[in-house]
Amino acid sequence: MRVSLSRSLIIGALMLLLSACSALRIAYNQAPDWTYWWLDGYVDFSDEQSPRVREAVVAWFKWHRSTQLPDYAALLAQARIQVGETMTPAQICQWTDELTDRIDRAVDHAIPALAGSVRSLSAQQLRHLERKFEKNNQTYMAEYLQSSADERTKAQVKRVAERAEFFFGKLDAGQRERLAQGVAESPFDAQLWFAERKLRQQDIVQTLRRLSTQPISDDETQAALKALFRRNVSSPRPSYRAYQLRLKDYNCSFAAQMHKLSTSEQRRRAAKQFRLWEEDFRSLAADNSR
Template sequence: MKLGYQQGDRLAYWWVDRYVDVSDLQEPPTKDAIARFFSWHRQAQLPEIATVLTRVKSEVAGPIDASMVRQVQQDTNRLGRRAFENAVPDVADLMLTLTPEQIKRMEGKFAESNAKYRKEFLKSDPKARTDARFDKIMDYAKLIYGGFSGEQERTIRDSMGPYMEGAEARYAERVKRQQEWLTLAREVSTSHPPKAQVEDMLRKYADHWQRPASGQQRSNEAGVDLSVKIANLTTPEQKAHAVDRFQKWIDDTRSLMREGASQAAK
């Protein structure tokens, strides 16, 4: 976590450049914007993240219920939205400089990503589709709880039915979100509205996608139920592994906070 965060500015620029092929003129303000974001994030959000991690650490040692998982989702959404709000002025600046060619490139990258997603998670064979999603779920589960027994894995796989029913809805929501983003980018590129108007457009986009459609909401609830099932299958040893894992994330977060305070003092 710490290593990834320390490289966050470079990774963020790489991600933006991959999607739009940043021009020579766009490069300096884009890098400056990313640096501002991480400076803000270290001071404003890392303390809140440490608080959330500390609370979850105290919860994973015992029984888990759906309200706990929903609270983590709410915390994640709240922090994400605040981060987006902080970035809105700089995102608006970049949007106002995007060329039609850059937007076309973005569209192509979305298409590549979607093709990869369909190939991995929307296979025509139901068993293969479930296997792929099961592997992804277990990657996250093992990250927190360590290894799982064969019996535990079979129980988890057998519990995935309701979550798998939402596979098409999740993909449709993903594509719709991308298409609305491209529509927004094209409108800005074509009409070049005032920056304040672009900022308002970005906020409306975020507002819309923080209110999931009914199909996505059902999929989310199925995911919550599955998370609860996995957590409550775990042994005392696996719960101890989870506590240790969260403590390491807390330590990393606090170390990053100290680094940020040191940099700000210079």
């Protein structure tokens, strides 16, 4: 299922961090700088804004390291056990909800520190944001909206296979065949998501423009940003919300089917990876020097 901009950032960062246990600690320790430059790429912070944003990002990671990483480690400990067992669609969906709750918590904690910087955004910076969205949309079209349905399906199969192999290692021929069938049967609609994506981008720009041009308190700014994030998580458009639920249900069922097809060796590999990541998260959480 496609996710919002904020959620994509966090999920993408987690995938990067988990790419190898030896790289996880290095990547996490560098994450404050990486996050600042990611944000800067969207709005091009001024000399006055930059120190405040850097300070907010560093403070957020200190909170995240001490309070969230132990929770992630505990979650991975649970995953390590369950990955060796048969899992139902309901269990898969529960894991999806667990991850969503943690993303929500992370974003909610970031909003208060960034509210002041949001109110200081200029018209030029908002135009920069719009251009960044346009560039991202061109990338999305190249990756998801190929000229033929066959090309789109092949690209999606490749993406889903890479995600599966990220955890379980190389898939065999039978697993790849079932994966391709599942992708073909999926209700995922790249064009529908693209239309929703552009509406959300417009909502972001309009909200930030209002917050940066109208007299508004810090509490009102935070409330508006939280509402904006909620609209990105759950669309205000009923038809799209219904689509999101259909897609989530399908993805949970499909993931459970693919897990059922995994071999004992693949499950042991996934469990080993979870254990290594769990240990790294505990080690990072214990490092209070940063």
